[in-house]
Amino acid sequence: DQQVKQNSPSLSVQEGRISILNCDYTNSMFDYFLWYKKYPAEGPTFLISISSIKDKNEDGRFTVFLNKSAKHLSLHIVPSQPGDSAVYFCAASPNSGNTPLVFGKGTRLSVIA
Amino acid sequence: GAVVSQHPSRVICKSGTSVKIECRSLDFQATTMFWYRQFPKQSLMLMATSNEGSKATYEQGVEKDKFLINHASLTLSTLTVTSAHPEDSSFYICSARGGGYSNQPQHFGDGTRLSIL
Numbered sequence: 001d002q003q004v005k006q007n008s009p010s011l012s013v014q015e016g017r018i019s020i021l022n023c024d025y026t027n028s029m030f031d032y033f034l035w036y037k038k039y040p041a042e043g044p045t046f047l048i049s050i051s052s053i054k055d056k057n058e059d060g061r062f063t064v065f066l067n068k069s070a071k072h073l074s075l076h077i078v079p080s081q082p083g084d085s086a087v088y089f090c091a092a093s094p095n096s097g098n099t100p101l102v103f104g105k106g107t108r109l110s111v112i113a
Numbered sequence: 114g115a116v117v118s119q120h121p122s123r124v125i126c127k128s129g130t131s132v133k134i135e136c137r138s139l140d141f142q143a144t145t146m147f148w149y150r151q152f153p154k155q156s157l158m159l160m161a162t163s164n165e166g167s168k169a170t171y172e173q174g175v176e177k178d179k180f181l182i183n184h185a186s187l188t189l190s191t192l193t194v195t196s197a198h199p200e201d202s203s204f205y206i207c208s209a210r211g212g213g214y215s216n217q218p219q220h221f222g223d224g225t226r227l228s229i230l
Contacts, residue, residue, distance in 0.1 A: 034218055043119065043206045043221035044157070089157065091219075100147050101219055105156040 003027045004092050006104035015113045019077040023090030023104055026071065030092040034101065035064060035075045038087045047088075048075070080111045116140055117209050119222025127230055128199060134192045134225045136207030142187035143209035147219060148180075151204045163190050197229045 005024045013019045021035075031052035036044035050057040050064045050073065057064050063076045077084055087108050091101040116139040124132050136146055144165050149157040163169040163184035171177050179201075181193040190209075194201055204226055208219040 036221075041204075041224065041226065043117070043208070043223045046218040046220060049218055100159050100162050102159075103157045 001026070002104075003030075004090055004102050004104040006088075006090055006107050008107050009105070010108040010110070012110045012112060013080045015082055015111055016079045019075075019080045019084065019109055019111065021075040021077075021088050021090075021107050021109065023073050023075075024071055025073075025092050027092070027094075027102075028071070029094045030102075032093050033064070033066060033073050034091045035062075036089045036091060036103075037084075038089060038106070044089055077109075080109075082111050082113050085109055085111045117143075117207065117220045117222040119207050119225055121225060122223060123226045123228075125228045125230065126197065129196055130229075132194045132197055132227060134194075134205055134207070134227075136190045136192070136209065136222055138188045138209040138220075141209075143190075144187065146184055146190040146207060146209045148182060148190075148192050149206045149208065151206060151224075157206065160192075194227065197227070199229045202227055202229045 003026050034049040035047045037047050038044040048059050048062045048064050050066050055066050066073045087106040089106045090104040093099050093101045118137045118139055120135045146163050148160045150160050151157050159172050160175045161169045161171045161182050163182045165184050165187050169182035184190040204224050206224040208221040210217050210219045
């Protein structure tokens, strides 16, 4: 049973517009959430995270929103750039130092110039 | 920022060969390292969690004797695929996280593409 779900396998957005990537989770013990970006044949790169005590965290063009009651988080990228084209993984974990992250299946974002 | 180095980046070898993959944390001490496997167009599948100085914890369905993990120091973990066969061909990625119980992201190496002929 998937605990972290990214229901959209792909997303296309025009350059300059907003990209919104969604993620849902089922485990109520999760309280730390992250987004990673991955290019082909490379390891994932950490983008941004959010703790369950917050509902929004912003870092430059990237903003993550968390809705705990709905068990939903989203990543907003604005303005989108062609270099943002990659696979984005949502990940979650309970607040425990040695617990591995649980990943979604990823969403492939294509930003069209 | 935190850097994790993984080596080699690509391995092509014959069936029956054992392959060792190294994962190093370059600018922080990693009390915990994780090994993942990724099949084409699929998510990252956790294989095992290794803690420095103790035995690795393997996920269900991962053969301990097939995938040997050693985490002998705070900056190095190794994954050895023993007697590799074509079905072991995959993209293997390690990640590391520093110590403590505050929220910290896992940082990933660039992965190792393993191709068994």
